Amino acid sequence: MRPYLIAAVTLLCLLLIFKIYRFLIAPRRRSRAKPFCRAYAHRGLGWGEGSYPENSLPAFHAAAAAGFGIELDLQLSSDGKVFVFHDYTLGRMCGVDGKLAEKTAAELRALRLTDSDETIPTFAEVLAAVGGRVPILIELKGESGSTDLCPAMMALLADYSGEWCVESFNPLLLRWFKKNAPGVVRGLLVTDLIKEKHEGSRLTNFLLSTEQMNFLCRPDFIAWDKKYPRGRAFRAALFRRRAASFVYTIKNEAEFAACVLRGDSPIFDGFVPGKDN
Numbered sequence: 001m002r003p004y005l006i007a008a009v010t011l012l013c014l015l016l017i018f019k020i021y022r023f024l025i026a027p028r029r030r031s032r033a034k035p036f037c038r039a040y041a042h043r044g045l046g047w048g049e050g051s052y053p054e055n056s057l058p059a060f061h062a063a064a065a066a067g068f069g070i071e072l073d074l075q076l077s078s079d080g081k082v083f084v085f086h087d088y089t090l091g092r093m094c095g096v097d098g099k100l101a102e103k104t105a106a107e108l109r110a111l112r113l114t115d116s117d118e119t120i121p122t123f124a125e126v127l128a129a130v131g132g133r134v135p136i137l138i139e140l141k142g143e144s145g146s147t148d149l150c151p152a153m154m155a156l157l158a159d160y161s162g163e164w165c166v167e168s169f170n171p172l173l174l175r176w177f178k179k180n181a182p183g184v185v186r187g188l189l190v191t192d193l194i195k196e197k198h199e200g201s202r203l204t205n206f207l208l209s210t211e212q213m214n215f216l217c218r219p220d221f222i223a224w225d226k227k228y229p230r231g232r233a234f235r236a237a238l239f240r241r242r243a244a245s246f247v248y249t250i251k252n253e254a255e256f257a258a259c260v261l262r263g264d265s266p267i268f269d270g271f272v273p274g275k276d277n
Helices: 003-025 058-065 107-108 121-129 147-157 171-180 200-207 231-241 252-262
Strands: 041-042 069-076 082-084 136-140 165-168 184-191 221-225 245-249 266-268
Touching: 041 171, 041 245, 058 121, 069 121, 082 121, 082 147, 121 136, 121 147, 121 221, 136 147, 136 245, 147 171, 165 171, 171 184, 184 245, 245 252, 252 266
Parallel strands: 041 069, 041 266, 069 136, 136 165, 165 184, 184 221, 221 245, 245 266
Antiparallel strands: 069 082
């Protein structure tokens, strides 16, 4: 084959690879996340000060009273009830063995958060407590391909008048919304799963970390782990497609100010922005 033909074929192959890559990483063509671009209290407000536990009703009351958006985590009990809890296992927060998903709602209600009198709240309880005062950023927890959490959550939100959007590390959960509730604003949580030594295949972790599974869910925003440099796909989403940028987890006033200056939406804990800390 003549050299110019080799060069032409090589160029066409590179162009095809580039187009495939752009297809894989592209967020939603027109992001609808702008109304949700604001500061969010991570798992509620004030729990880092030791006054009450994370993801507890008092923490959510405090965030709503202070006017901050609320970030929280949802999981399903073994009998299909929606609870607000971050860890998959119960040891750190409740001092018992096992996973939340392995317990019934009755078993979970009997547990206490840390050394407090607070129980693990149901999502229905949190919605009643917030009462639409501030937006809610809902993280959908999911270790598998099951999407049972999505319709269960949507049923509880059917009569809720407040603003809310969803985010997840699992693009399959977000894909459910893309197919079944396309009007819901959705965001992909991203971190370096390789450096975090996340369980699962190295290939899957690489694809998730580099956002090459964005095509499954076409997110409206990307929520990036501040511990790591922003990836190429993240920068492309920001500048080429105008996707919104959320950053987690902001730990002090200086980080918060820098985040706001960049135009990012901070998800913070351990301090109260604007308050002497």
